[in-house]
Amino acid sequence: MTRSSHGSGLLLAIGSASCYGFNIVFARMASFAGASGSAIVVYRVLLMLVLVAAVAAIARRSLAMAREERGKLLLLGLSSALQGICYLSSVAFIPVTVAAVVFYTYPIIIVLTSPFVEKAPLTPALIGVVAIATLGVGLVVGPAFSDLDWRGLTLAFGASIATAIQFFTAARCTRTGVVAKVFWIQLIILPTSILISLVTGQFAPPSILALAPFAMTMTIGGYIAGFVLQFLALGRISAVAAGIIFCTEPVVASLTSALILKEGLSPLQIAGGALVLAAIITNVLLEQRRMKNTALVPIAD
Incomplete structure (x- = not known):
């Protein structure tokens, strides 16, 4: 991995997190x-499949998956389906900000389990960055903990676990092209989401899109952009680095909900957003220094 590809991965992750933060607010409106x-x-997912198939045909990209990554793609599809369904369903029971703080326990899960999954050292600097980011997220969304529903909390935490699995798996799935990867993941998500919709009695005809056309368009568009950027990023940076970068999402979600849903931001929440940004900048600098030190290590003859 080169320093330039790592740097682009960090920027892609920030873009993805911003799109996701934007997307969840319109999901609540819907x-x-x-x-x-x-x-x-x-x-x-249906729209994503059509778009990916069109891109593959126009750009003449192969949709073949690497044989050795079939199991990983299956796990990616299932975890992505559970993430989306749980997170979007949670905001029907709890406010966006509450859902965000519960959902954003996944960077902590990623960091704490990385020594077992990725054999990565759990350094004091990394623990400090995660602590600052977590405190910042808590300050951003903490004041919203006034009207809790156990169903929303359970769904948001389920989405958090699914996301941690998704990040670890995506970081290891690098042989299949991004277009093919997105296509197969969506193809796995489709029957999974339909089955869950039928079991929960929430399956609805396409006319449901007309209930809130603008909100539906914005939440679907934000998801598509965020999903593509996410998998472009995870091919360039580690799950741990991405997990910390994605703490940007609840900050964007809170700012967007304040502007669109008229949910006010207190000085404490603004301070929390500043802490999150500080943690992200610190992590980027640490990652860049680590990449530089790695490049300077001499190769034995």
């Missing part, structure tokens, strides 16, 4: 109109 999280997932 839920107010009666659109369930699983229904949103079904129709955004």
